[in-house]
Amino acid sequence: xxxxxxxxxxxxxxxxxxxxxxxxxxxxxxxxxxxxxxxxxxxxxxxxxxxxxxxxxxxxxxxxxxxxxxxxxxxxxxxxxxxxxxxxxxxxxxxxxxxxxxxxxxxxxx
Amino acid sequence: xxxxxxxxxxxxxxxxxxxxxxxxxxxxxxxxxxxxxxxxxxxxxxxxxxxxxxxxxxxxxxxxxxxxxxxxxxxxxxxxxxxxxxxxxxxxxxxxxxxxxxxxxxxxxxxxxxxxxxx
Numbered sequence: 445x446x447x448x449x450x451x452x453x454x455x456x457x458x459x460x461x462x463x464x465x466x467x468x469x470x471x472x473x474x475x476x477x478x479x480x481x482x483x484x485x486x487x488x489x490x491x492x493x494x495x496x497x498x499x500x501x502x503x504x505x506x507x508x509x510x511x512x513x514x515x516x517x518x519x520x521x522x523x524x525x526x527x528x529x530x531x532x533x534x535x536x537x538x539x540x541x542x543x544x545x546x547x548x549x550x551x552x553x554x
Numbered sequence: 555x556x557x558x559x560x561x562x563x564x565x566x567x568x569x570x571x572x573x574x575x576x577x578x579x580x581x582x583x584x585x586x587x588x589x590x591x592x593x594x595x596x597x598x599x600x601x602x603x604x605x606x607x608x609x610x611x612x613x614x615x616x617x618x619x620x621x622x623x624x625x626x627x628x629x630x631x632x633x634x635x636x637x638x639x640x641x642x643x644x645x646x647x648x649x650x651x652x653x654x655x656x657x658x659x660x661x662x663x664x665x666x667x668x669x670x671x672x673x
Contacts, residue, residue, distance in 0.1 A: 480659035482599070489649060489666055490591075490599060495659035533599050537658035541606030541613040543589070548598040 448536055450546035456524045464549045465516040466534030472515035477536040479517035485530045529553040556580040556662045558650045563667030570640050576633040576650030583631040587653035590635045592646035640671045
């Protein structure tokens with residue numbers, strides 16, 4: 445049973461920088477997992493932020509960046525703003541047409 | 555403009571069936587993989603079922619194998635999810651998602667349709 449791990453919650457100050465991570469319960473995340481990141485506000489559909497590890501979706505500001513840090517995928521937000529406060533999800537492609545989402549990180553900006 | 559419009563959700567008793575539909579527009583439907591992703595009340599996102607790419611290869615979450623079947627009708631630009639033997643734990647908002655071309659990620663999402671399984 446593959447489990448994708450994310451921090452349940454994180455807090456950042458306005459204008460600050462935060463890095464959210466996405467790991468595997470067993471093994472390392474690599475670019476071969478095509479890590480992607482999505483954000484979601486309550487009652488709304490998810491929206492795509494980052495795909496293919498580090499490619500920003502159209503219209504996503506460059507203060508959002510994706511990378512591999514050590515054995516995890518990472519989403520870094522620089523210059524955090526109040527409207528960045530929402531839930532962030534990563535998903536990894538496990539091959540054979542199967543994806544596994546992480547449990548999500550609730551980001552608070554205060 | 556890409557649009558995905560889900561329908562077919564509702565209330566059903568445990569053991570019952572529902573068929574969800576996702577009407578797609580704004581892109582060449584037959585050229586892309588598509589998936590269903592769900593979100594239980596107060597829970598995170600969970601990939602359920604999908605066409606990996608424009609081919610016919612499909613796969614499902616282990617907990618829905620043998621109960622859920624994904625299909626698509628390219629003449630109607632519509633994705634389906636036939637859900638049988640429904641359980642309380644299948645209660646969720648079900649989102650239809652269009653895959654990005656060439657990479658294994660989701661590019662566009664519908665607004666979702668709510669499925670409630672309860673007696």
